[in-house]
Amino acid sequence: MEAMVLKMVGQRIRDLRRQTGLSQEELGEKAGFHFSYIGGVERAEKNITLVNLQKIADALGVPINDLFVYSKYTSNKNNDKDNLLSSIHEKLISMEKSDLRKVQLFLSDFF
The missing domain is CATH 1.10.260.40 (lambda repressor-like DNA-binding domains)
Structure with missing residues (x-):
C-alpha cells in the first residue's frame, strides 16, 4: 500500500x-x-x-x-461526477492565469 x-x-x-x-x-x-x-x-x-x-x-x-x-x-471505479471533475481540473491546471480569470468570470455570471 x-x-x-x-x-x-x-x-x-x-x-x-x-x-x-x-x-x-x-x-x-x-x-x-x-x-x-x-x-x-x-x-x-x-x-x-x-x-x-x-x-x-x-x-x-x-x-x-x-x-x-x-x-x-x-x-x-470513479463515478461520473468524479470523472467529470477530474477532467475539468486537468484542463484548468494547464491554463494561463488570464484564461483562468475569464473562466472564473464566466462561472460567476453563469451561476
Missing part, C-alpha cells in the same frame, strides 16, 4: 512535468535536484519528503495538493 502512494504521486509529477513541457533535467534544475532524483521519484523508487514535494510543486508552478490529485491512477 505504501508503494502505491509513491507510484501515484510519481506518475502525477511525471504528468504535470510533461504538461509543462519540462524534461527531468529541467525540472530537477528548477527544483534544486539532480535529474536522476526526479526520475527516481517518478518511478516510485524514492520515498520523497514533504519538503522535497513542495520544491517540486513550486518548480512545476502548482500548489502541493495538486501532486495528490491522482484519482485517474487508481483502480477504483
Whole structure:
C-alpha cells in the first residue's frame, strides 16, 4: 500500500512535468535536484519528503495538493461526477492565469 502512494504521486509529477513541457533535467534544475532524483521519484523508487514535494510543486508552478490529485491512477471505479471533475481540473491546471480569470468570470455570471 505504501508503494502505491509513491507510484501515484510519481506518475502525477511525471504528468504535470510533461504538461509543462519540462524534461527531468529541467525540472530537477528548477527544483534544486539532480535529474536522476526526479526520475527516481517518478518511478516510485524514492520515498520523497514533504519538503522535497513542495520544491517540486513550486518548480512545476502548482500548489502541493495538486501532486495528490491522482484519482485517474487508481483502480477504483470513479463515478461520473468524479470523472467529470477530474477532467475539468486537468484542463484548468494547464491554463494561463488570464484564461483562468475569464473562466472564473464566466462561472460567476453563469451561476
